[in-house]
Amino acid sequence: MFKTAIMMITMSFATHSFAQSNVKADKKESDKPTAEARDSDKLDIRKLEQKYWSAKDDDFSVVQNRKYTKANRFYLNGSAGIPFNDPFATGTLMSAQVGYFFNERLGVDVNYTKGALKDNDAVDQFINRYGVVPDRNNYSSSMMTSITYVPLYAKMSFLDSSIIYFDMGFSAGIGTTEYIMKKEEGDETKSGMSYQWSVNQQIFFSDHFAVRVDLINRYTPQDRMKYKTNATGRDLGSKVINDSSLLLGITFWL
Numbered sequence: 001m002f003k004t005a006i007m008m009i010t011m012s013f014a015t016h017s018f019a020q021s022n023v024k025a026d027k028k029e030s031d032k033p034t035a036e037a038r039d040s041d042k043l044d045i046r047k048l049e050q051k052y053w054s055a056k057d058d059d060f061s062v063v064q065n066r067k068y069t070k071a072n073r074f075y076l077n078g079s080a081g082i083p084f085n086d087p088f089a090t091g092t093l094m095s096a097q098v099g100y101f102f103n104e105r106l107g108v109d110v111n112y113t114k115g116a117l118k119d120n121d122a123v124d125q126f127i128n129r130y131g132v133v134p135d136r137n138n139y140s141s142s143m144m145t146s147i148t149y150v151p152l153y154a155k156m157s158f159l160d161s162s163i164i165y166f167d168m169g170f171s172a173g174i175g176t177t178e179y180i181m182k183k184e185e186g187d188e189t190k191s192g193m194s195y196q197w198s199v200n201q202q203i204f205f206s207d208h209f210a211v212r213v214d215l216i217n218r219y220t221p222q223d224r225m226k227y228k229t230n231a232t233g234r235d236l237g238s239k240v241i242n243d244s245s246l247l248l249g250i251t252f253w254l
Contacts, residue, residue: 068204070101079249088136091117107148114141133227138180146173165204172197177220184229194220214247
């Protein structure tokens, strides 16, 4: 009976040891990551690119914090500048503008520009040297209505001390231009339908103030006539005249 008891204890101890070893083995096997788990832990770069860079993903857009916004706001602008492609005149241009932006991209404005121009040095030299006045028209003023699209908005660091916020837009407009037809018996003011395109850039300094630069190209069909009253073939017909100007001003956002 004593031997039987010894055998039963030995068998029980062996069974318990075997069970413990199996549990440890199962635990080690369970600790090992499966192929599926390993695959799920990997970063799928291709899926990430498709999610954030695919042109077909309508939900993706660049997230950029706009410190100064234009959407649903009126603005006033006053500018001054110069014409830089007029072969006969020089002087200054003064401009006033009122506009409204429907969102950050699209806006509309009405602009009035007045010129204070005079004959340039080339005309004076031509008259003094040859005693002949050149046939010409001089820009007087214009009233334009334009639509502006702003595709570019950015920030830049200035000497690592401050951030400058700016945007760049493109405008297309239509309106009227007044011009002065120079004639011996007296100058004549006429007007014509005009269309223009321009590039503008604004640098914001606060929620209400920005500096604005405009590069404007305006095209107007103008009647032309020789300066001399008794000149043969005095009527020179009509020609599309391009007036280009550069304006710098201040914008006040309401």
